[in-house]
Amino acid sequence: MALETEFTPDHSDRLTVLQLNNDSSKLLTASVDHRISVYDIDKISGNRKQLDVFTAHDAEIRDAKWFHPSTGTHFVTVANDMQMRVWTQDTYQAPMSGRRFRRMAAVKSEQLVPFASVDVKTVGNNTYIVVVDRQGLLSLYEPTNPDEYNEWSLVDQLHVCSPTPGRGDHTSFRVRFDPNTFPLPFLSSVSDDQGQLTIAVTALNEVKLYRTTSDSDLIRPHVSSQQHTTNPGRGASRTSYLFEVLRISSHPTQYQTSAGPLLRDVAFCPANICGSDILAVASTNGTVAVYEISLHSQATADPANSSTVTSKQNARPALQPHQSNLTSALHSAAASAQPNQPAISRANHPFLYSHHATAISILQDAHADAWSVQWDPSGGTLLSSGSDGTVKIWKRMLGAGGLGEFELVAEQAGEDDSESEQSSSDEVGEEI
Structure with a gap:
């Protein structure tokens, strides 16, 4: 069983996005600070190595998703600047140069x-x-x-x-x-x-x-x-x-x-x-x-x-x-x-x-x-999180007729932060 390790992303404000790609070889974090940070993950040891951190939008980033690894290293982001942007890794640029990932396309x-x-x-x-x-x-x-x-x-x-x-x-x-x-x-x-x-x-x-x-x-x-x-x-x-x-x-x-x-x-x-x-x-x-x-x-x-x-x-x-x-x-x-x-x-x-x-x-x-x-x-396992600062793990149990309802099997409480919010899930009461 993997050991729990503390992870402090390289951002100056709260996180809005945390995304693994399909084969869990790369991790992406996005923040209210308009920046994206990308990490390489060693599949054997689980160690993370930061590839780059850069400004991706002119406003708070709302969501991001990786493309399938078979297409190469690409991901898409959306933000409050009314832009959708597609990014790709430029292997000719040095890691941590701020130019490792370049914008391929933008849709307004x-x-x-x-x-x-x-x-x-x-x-x-x-x-x-x-x-x-x-x-x-x-x-x-x-x-x-x-x-x-x-x-x-x-x-x-x-x-x-x-x-x-x-x-x-x-x-x-x-x-x-x-x-x-x-x-x-x-x-x-x-x-x-x-x-x-x-x-x-x-x-x-x-x-x-x-x-x-x-x-x-x-x-x-x-x-x-x-x-x-x-x-x-x-x-x-x-x-x-x-x-x-x-x-x-x-x-x-x-x-x-x-x-x-x-x-x-x-x-x-x-x-x-x-x-x-x-x-x-x-x-x-x-x-x-x-x-x-x-x-x-x-x-x-x-x-x-x-x-x-x-x-x-x-x-x-x-x-x-x-x-x-x-x-x-x-x-x-x-x-x-x-x-x-x-x-x-x-x-x-x-x-x-x-x-x-x-x-x-x-x-x-x-x-x-x-x-x-x-x-x-x-x-077979469902994870959920909420405003109570906890992540819960639900597993579908065996019932009389086969697979039954989901039941709580684990719970992980985070730090108590009264100002924490789920910026990546929806927009509540904001001006469009």
Whole structure:
């Protein structure tokens, strides 16, 4: 068992990001001080060696993610300066020179709204970036040239909540790709699309699940011809659209308010080999909820009520369709040119299967305010943290019918700091 060692990052202000890459060979920290620090990690001894520390943005860094190691040493960052930036390691520069990592690309927020969360996914030879801003605008990007990351094209864009939050409203948006190699529909033999993307987003007090499709026969009834043609014209290599396939509301607890608690974080379990996706959700009311998502063929399901959520304790009603429009400048221009054009629904998904979510474990009072959730690589252990300054480890135990609910197996308390906060999870009460 590895020994616990103290780690003091090279920053002058509080940390907002702490990220390991996929093979745990590199560590990245980001801070309110606008700087990023990168470390090499020896896989045998676990020793860290600092590669560089440099100023990456002109404002507080909100989130960062490593690319898959097979693509090289790259990572993406977002900050309050309304910029998304892609970085790469320049091995010709000396370590600790401040130039070891150089910026490859920068994408500015179209709406001039700070980004809140970002994630990266590599599928075969294709790499995608998904980012959400503080008003809930979700954007999916891919590199214009698959072999280079210096230019990025917008694949699709939509608002995850309607109406959009106003300036100064309490908001919470986190976005996560499904990290599994193959999507659940392909593993369940209900789809032939191995490259389908699955994205989970916390949209205020709901988690929404989106899947992509590039099948023109399925897209055509749901996307207008004007909007259909704008997608490839913006540089995307193929026409691909995101469709909402499932919506999970805040799980009712004794702390439930009329508006519902904000959801701070969501995480996919990295092991869906058992025929279902597993999602963990952290909430401001201190609850950590774990959901199991299964698929059903539309031949045996009612398409009108195809995406539902239930609990082991209480059945929950079928979810109602929700209208959500593309909001990019080009799409707005197309809509203004034809004012009688109906709104586009991204909830009435065109897939030949339906989604069903079951709450398999509701961990009430896990924290005073649950900030984040994270799975171990095996998918059997869940880590959570919150405003009580503790990190808790939950493990799924054996029950009467096989695997049962998650139970607390370890707890690590941090230092008592009344000013500590979870800057990397969401934006609460800040001016946009």
